[in-house]
Amino acid sequence: MVIMQKLIFRILFAVCILQSEHLIGQRVVFHEEPDTTGEVPTYGRNRAVYTHQLMKLGVIPAICENGAQTNFWSTSVSYELRTKAKFCSWNAAILDFGYRCDRFVINQNQNKLLPGYFGNHKRERLSTHNLSFSLCDRFNFGRRGNILGIYTDIGFYGDFAFRVTHLYVDEFYDSNSPVAGHTKTVVSNNRLKYINRMNFGLTARVGWEWGSFYAMYRINDLVLDNPPLTEYPDLPKLVIGIEMYGITD
Amino acid sequence: MRRFTLILFILIFLTPGFAAGSKVWWVYFSDKKGSSFDPYMFFSEGAIARREKIGLSLYDVSDFPVSPSYLNQVSAFVDTMGYASRWMNAVSVVASEEEIALVRALSFVADVQLQLGFDWAVTSAAQDATDSDETLSLPQISRMQGDSFAYHHITGKGITIAILDAGFWGTNTHESFTQLFYENRITHTRNFLHGDSIIYDEKSDHGTMVLSCMAGAGIVHAKKMGMATGANFMLGIISKEYGNQYRAEERYIAGVEWADQYGANIINISGGPNENSYFAEDMDGKTPVISFACKMAARKGILVVAAAGNNGDHLERQLLPPAETDSVLSVTAMGDSGYVANYSSVGPPPDFRRKPDICAPGSVFVAAHDRRGDEYADSDGTSFSAPLVAGFAACLMELYPDITAMGTIDSLHKCAHLYPYYDYAHGYGVPQAGYFFRSENSNVEAAFTFNRSEIGITIQMNRGADTLTGSINTRLMFWNLTDSTGRIVEYNVIEVNSPNPVQVNFADYEHHEAYKMCVWYNGYYAETDF
Numbered sequence: 181m182v183i184m185q186k187l188i189f190r191i192l193f194a195v196c197i198l199q200s201e202h203l204i205g206q207r208v209v210f211h212e213e214p215d216t217t218g219e220v221p222t223y224g225r226n227r228a229v230y231t232h233q234l235m236k237l238g239v240i241p242a243i244c245e246n247g248a249q250t251n252f253w254s255t256s257v258s259y260e261l262r263t264k265a266k267f268c269s270w271n272a273a274i275l276d277f278g279y280r281c282d283r284f285v286i287n288q289n290q291n292k293l294l295p296g297y298f299g300n301h302k303r304e305r306l307s308t309h310n311l312s313f314s315l316c317d318r319f320n321f322g323r324r325g326n327i328l329g330i331y332t333d334i335g336f337y338g339d340f341a342f343r344v345t346h347l348y349v350d351e352f353y354d355s356n357s358p359v360a361g362h363t364k365t366v367v368s369n370n371r372l373k374y375i376n377r378m379n380f381g382l383t384a385r386v387g388w389e390w391g392s393f394y395a396m397y398r399i400n401d402l403v404l405d406n407p408p409l410t411e412y413p414d415l416p417k418l419v420i421g422i423e424m425y426g427i428t429d
Numbered sequence: 430m431r432r433f434t435l436i437l438f439i440l441i442f443l444t445p446g447f448a449a450g451s452k453v454w455w456v457y458f459s460d461k462k463g464s465s466f467d468p469y470m471f472f473s474e475g476a477i478a479r480r481e482k483i484g485l486s487l488y489d490v491s492d493f494p495v496s497p498s499y500l501n502q503v504s505a506f507v508d509t510m511g512y513a514s515r516w517m518n519a520v521s522v523v524a525s526e527e528e529i530a531l532v533r534a535l536s537f538v539a540d541v542q543l544q545l546g547f548d549w550a551v552t553s554a555a556q557d558a559t560d561s562d563e564t565l566s567l568p569q570i571s572r573m574q575g576d577s578f579a580y581h582h583i584t585g586k587g588i589t590i591a592i593l594d595a596g597f598w599g600t601n602t603h604e605s606f607t608q609l610f611y612e613n614r615i616t617h618t619r620n621f622l623h624g625d626s627i628i629y630d631e632k633s634d635h636g637t638m639v640l641s642c643m644a645g646a647g648i649v650h651a652k653k654m655g656m657a658t659g660a661n662f663m664l665g666i667i668s669k670e671y672g673n674q675y676r677a678e679e680r681y682i683a684g685v686e687w688a689d690q691y692g693a694n695i696i697n698i699s700g701g702p703n704e705n706s707y708f709a710e711d712m713d714g715k716t717p718v719i720s721f722a723c724k725m726a727a728r729k730g731i732l733v734v735a736a737a738g739n740n741g742d743h744l745e746r747q748l749l750p751p752a753e754t755d756s757v758l759s760v761t762a763m764g765d766s767g768y769v770a771n772y773s774s775v776g777p778p779p780d781f782r783r784k785p786d787i788c789a790p791g792s793v794f795v796a797a798h799d800r801r802g803d804e805y806a807d808s809d810g811t812s813f814s815a816p817l818v819a820g821f822a823a824c825l826m827e828l829y830p831d832i833t834a835m836g837t838i839d840s841l842h843k844c845a846h847l848y849p850y851y852d853y854a855h856g857y858g859v860p861q862a863g864y865f866f867r868s869e870n871s872n873v874e875a876a877f878t879f880n881r882s883e884i885g886i887t888i889q890m891n892r893g894a895d896t897l898t899g900s901i902n903t904r905l906m907f908w909n910l911t912d913s914t915g916r917i918v919e920y921n922v923i924e925v926n927s928p929n930p931v932q933v934n935f936a937d938y939e940h941h942e943a944y945k946m947c948v949w950y951n952g953y954y955a956e957t958d959f
Contacts, residue, residue: 209905210768210922214777214853216912220710224744323543325707326745 475692
């Protein structure tokens, strides 16, 4: 009972403290200090410097060498920070830094020739988790105010794959299995020596205020050969997709 | 694969080629040689009367048309000829860089400028009206004491208001405008998008809502939404409501010159370019071409009323053209709480002129028309503050037939509820019609006194000062600090809940050169050296 009384007293005391400002003070409902310096802002979409977030959603078209065919579900997803440094009204440097995950879903057929466990599986995919950066030159078009406007970016990118996972799933019938005879095995291999950790390529974009269409083309091979024993086909090099900007002024 | 990649990259590289196609340009001429002009043929009676009222020559060279000979010669070099502006002495053309280089070389071409395409920045979408929303129709009039005009049967009769907007969908069938059409008071219509007079089919009711803030008089609801229910109107569509507008400047200027030609006394503009088109420092009343056009209209004796813009929640909250223009009456939106609405753009312009001029209610009950057939809506935006003021100004012009546009602006300043207090968000406050019908200036009891000490200044409320009167019925105190150049370095609105609501320490303002503190509370204004 005493504890209850103390609790009620504390609540009432807190309410009184909170209300006291309204009872005896004044509330500033609007406050403005105009910039009287006349200085032109340096930060903004079409100012000297601008930074914004972006998300990339891409697909990896199955344009690949024989033996490393992928399918439609191969995707590339990124989250990046982009900094724009403006040189003049039509030209700027664009620096991106962020995380990207490429997921190659590998078709299972007789021609498949990839390192690791040979043979066909129920499902098989290879995922790379990358720290990614890119440097581009931006060409803007048209007269505009403080907006990104219409632009084309062209430049190069580099990745460091800090984690690579080769995963495959097999299903087979096992009469000794307690689960109705069906057995499913999931094998995930990491620290793969046959995957190139450092990758680089070209990138290009055509965009407008809220996003862009982009393409990335990897120049080097992702899958390392194992000479003189085997020369592996490489996984698809091209990614195309859309960028969506998180612009909050 | 390589072929595919190659095609993709070629497409990206070709983009500059697409961007480098034909563009829209203004070609300025050095003179008007060979141009002939008969003002009695060209101008309406109203336009002539307006010029005579301000003592402006009917043969002012700026009203002469562009030289037909120059137009002929330019047309030989370009793809398309657009509007020829008599005020700018320029013609809009569509041409490539190569073609425009040939035009630039002509001896009579003074300058060539790339024309700007811009978004028509308008209010946010309206919401359907509910029964409770209809009560809003009362505050939007009563906050400006509009009933005083109605009581004296002043409804803007004989005044012509031009509305340049994005569409008047449903205006011709809406019950709120029955009287307007019955009395044939829509004198001119023009669709500058299509070059004809058909305006009621464009699928935007923004202009319909704006018109209702001047002339809306609901039959079912039996409530007036605006004060100028007896005025004449010219309705012009100069833009689509959404998207970047190709040749937007051209239509804008054509609209303003059209309003002048057919005798508008007031032009209401509730939209225009925003920060997509101009940097904040370029919205200075000089750089935007449309600001020039509006300034010219003001010189011809037209009162141009412009909405401040709805940039209040943006990083740069500047007034949007033409609201930043000298001689244009710029209007911000007052929120329901008695101070500026959070969406409203605010001043100052880059050169610290006293813009905006005044504010008016921004949350309104309007006549609307949409695909679902809704007839009324409640909506927010400076788009609606401006026409409320335009309607008010029409009543003022009817009340004082000899008043000029600049005289009207001056009167609107003086009748505003905060006057002579000023800040960059509220201007001089909300105009009060009652000001014009008072037999004598009533003495306002001193609401507060300044207590000066070595530390700073304290505002001491006087006894009984919290008795609230007037149409803006709040406990709000407005105060600002002005430096020696007249720039307001800080302004505040506070809710008074104590006997000493403001305590300003000199030490906090050492970095400023503030020398004057101005305070308004409940109709009482006082200032002190800081």
